Amino acid sequence: MSDGQFLSLNLTQWVGSSHRMKDMSSRILRPVFLALILISIQGLCSIASGQFALNVETAYLPGSTKPARVLVDFESQTQFSSYGGWLEQREESTGFFYTTKVGGTWYIVDPDGYLFYSSGINSVVKGGGFKLPDSLQYISCNTMGCWSDESINTGVPNKIAYTPRWNMMLSYKNTSQRTQDLYDKGIIPVFDSQFGTFCLQLSYNEIAPLKNDPYILGHFSDNELPIYDNSTYGYLLDRFLNISSKTDPNFLAADSWMKSRHGSNYTITEADRDEFHGYVMGTYYKIVSTAIKTYDGNHMYLGSRLHGAAKSKPSIFREAGKYVDIISINVYSVWTPSMDDMDMWSGLSGRPFLVTEYYAKAEDSGLDNSSGAGWLVNAQSDRAKFFENFTLALIAHPGSVGYHHFKYIDKETYNTGLVSMSFEWYKPLKNSFNKIGKDIYNLREFMIKGYVGEGIATVYTADSYQDKARLLNEGSYTASSLAALGLTDNSLASLKVKPGFKVILYSDDLFTGSSVEMVGDVPDLDQFAFGLKTTSLKVVASSTGINDQNHESINVALFPNPASNILNIELPETGVPVKLTIFSLIGQPLMIVNDLKGNFSVDISSIEPGTYFVLLSIGNMKVTRKIIITD
Template structure:
């Protein structure tokens, strides 16, 4: 059964143009600052939301870049969830939104054919039984946006994805129909550009004559231990390299020979691709085709990887990158002479989770899995180039601001072990149920009512809030401390670099983080948040490092510019200088790692991200203004850190992002 949402049911914001086009079609025009429309709530009853499994629609736009279309829902208690969809221009795209997503259990939704990344934002969940508002909107852009939407409906089944074949990228993986500085016309021009760059790299390495082999600054030395460690010199924190020299870590994430385009669901937009078992077999991996690798295979045949490795190692040293960042090629790390950080995998979990990827941390299996998790570190025992390891990246549960895991746990129908521990804590504190009821202003018949989601009532009494918050902190502390202890036991001489949180929305997130040697977070801004970083560092008495930041530009060959963006490649270089030199001047920060070496594919990586954020493009050629800015920044970095050089002050103008 399908329930079509008539254009007569729609109401637009005051600054939005909304007009019917035909049967089940309408045109939405929003200003540069964004905006949207809402569906008259009286037209869609709770029964309609309950009886259907999907919201579906067809969308088409002719904008200059990716359009981010947002589907948002709000329930009777004011909880809201928004799903952001990235849509390519000049391509008819079918959207399919599973209403099950409103349970909030996943941050990233399934990637349907033709759609770019789909990301969920907002509260922990929305009650489908009481949806009172449904809204469709766009995010801010550089210009007004117009999108044609057809067949907006509630449906019991997924739609058909019938697309016409129309290649969107050329044989090199470049966007068709757009020109930009540095666009390569074909393999012959790529070979000439690749060869011309080689002569420029060796002289550039002389800029870093006062760096040692680890990238440490030879003008400042501490005690050497043979491994990387941290030290506070009385004014600022440092990494200390194995030979004892002070180091500020300037890293590059995802050092790989390009990145793969997911083929499934995007076949209609791809050119003819070579066979997976022929000359270009190494450009295929797990259903993805890597145009960047294929371009080098076309130039160098079986020697392509070694050519890439040699050039990339030269570039890192010529640009002043002194750390191989997260998710980089293990083969590159093995052959390189640069220090590196390592991402651990398979963070311990349990069969049942409290929310998203937050485990039932009081279940005995959590500790069993934590011990097994740490065993992957054994092989690094004597590696002097390893700075440290990240236990995980951006926990999905922490994307919900001010999430209280205890409250969410009590709403869950699952018989979680952590629920039982909470009950035992409350029983021990209050003794009898009447004392609990008096403190919480509740009417429980027995403590065991806390195990039943339909009975586990929480109130706004100070005592209830305090008890729930205290256990929330207890859950997070156990989540951090148990695996951290096993990791340190396995690898005592290397640094635990934390979990690379996306942000820290609440003080409770820091529970247990004293177990880290360095607190890491990803910080997408034009400069690090000085007050926030100082607060974290002082609370934990630990240094902080930034695991990710980036900038994209609108004048390149991609249709999405990332989470932070500027107009030109020159400004992108200035943004890099401003960010890194601001970071180097902050005493609590000891490193920043750029995300990432390569532009993402035009048609999206595995999850649909397709940002122009790389130091190199799909032809493996650098963006000259960006490379020059990196080299200058890193040449001045230690002078800025010690106050000998003023940090770069000219922050470029930001343009609206196209991040999903």
């Protein structure tokens, strides 16, 4: 079987699906494809379910490669609402966009009440003879992102959602030399008393006239404010405290905040520096949100398009959640969005998030490409792979409500666009954009429910089956395969394995190094895998009966099981001494026997009835079995 081929098994079951339509109370039957089959192909993975199948392919960068999870193309007859929403799921219709949570998953709701996931492109402009916004909708784009020409919606029958940006802080800092000087030093003058008045006036003049436009997805207040620690400006808190004028309201606010935490003779701590980000941005979001909502109570506030280190500051997200409807984040220097980051963005804020910039640029575009924050890859096909890999990770997270690709058309010197400066489509990226978006809602259901849940094996990134869960089916998972599923090196903490299967954990990539077998439910891999940090793994079927063949073709038999007084162990002669350890379910060693060989028996009558793990250490190989001890 060659790279790119996949095996799928469709188990179609007709089930009742409750469609919460405003004017429908009947239950509709629809097919749900249940089977997930994963196979390993030369270290890569394919996953299939019904019409959806994913491959892990290789993207080529100058001097290196990256794994990229991509979607196998498929036929789709999906129809969308007039706004691009999901006709199968309907909530209350308000005439404007808003957010809701459905079964633990965040969605936007379109003005007609249909669930909506924003598939957007930034900086859309007229030209090239393209009929807009139809050309966007043709490739399954339902949103014009930031910097787009909003007049595209004028006088056309098929309008599209759009996202105006108001530059509230950027405009305010230009009102005086003092505020300009502060901003140039990485200080947003958010504690100026005039800033709130300025935002209210801007909202009255610019936002209020748009309050009845149903095609506004929401408002951005700014873009990429300098509100985080960096090498250019230094620490954010230190910048405020180092303002030369000790009567400046921004110095006074920072100084008062520190005194409230430590008293007059304070010393800055790392905790102060971290929390000050939240204090600054909480103040900003409160002022801006109040101004927007005062003159437009119909539309969502989409935040300020965080970037850089701001996207990793917990205090910002805790405060943002009090005032924004959706967290907006520009993400660069990341090949695959981190599950930990996405969990934080949504979890700490209590709000959904929207990734509003990301892209890759290709050397074969002929452009200089020396500027721009996106990944540099070899070819347009690699740009498409990056887009799919990045976007699929977003779709699979229940806190995500959309993605906006940067951008529609190339810059003069670097390759950011879906179209070139001469308005020619980059076909690989165009096709990938359409492939992801043409059945976005069913794809998202597959991504979320297919990867999170209990399958043959379910692995978790926290003890006791907590935090992120990933379903693994029978197959072999290299480090790159696990990374493509959002599981970074050594991140596994607990797992569950269905009867008849086992998981073999390896300390090194490509199924090398020390190894240990796991069966059943393992709440703490640090204890039960005995310190082995997992880099690659296999999910394999166990043979029936008392013998269980491991990955080294060594037959291990423990019997009887359940056992009462004597436990018999049969091993082939390897010439290597065997160490046997029996552990309780909380990882406490209860019995250790060294220098065993071949077939042997151990007296277990002193161990209380219960369930235990038996570890057999054979050289650098470790084999684990679960046993039950009875009276």
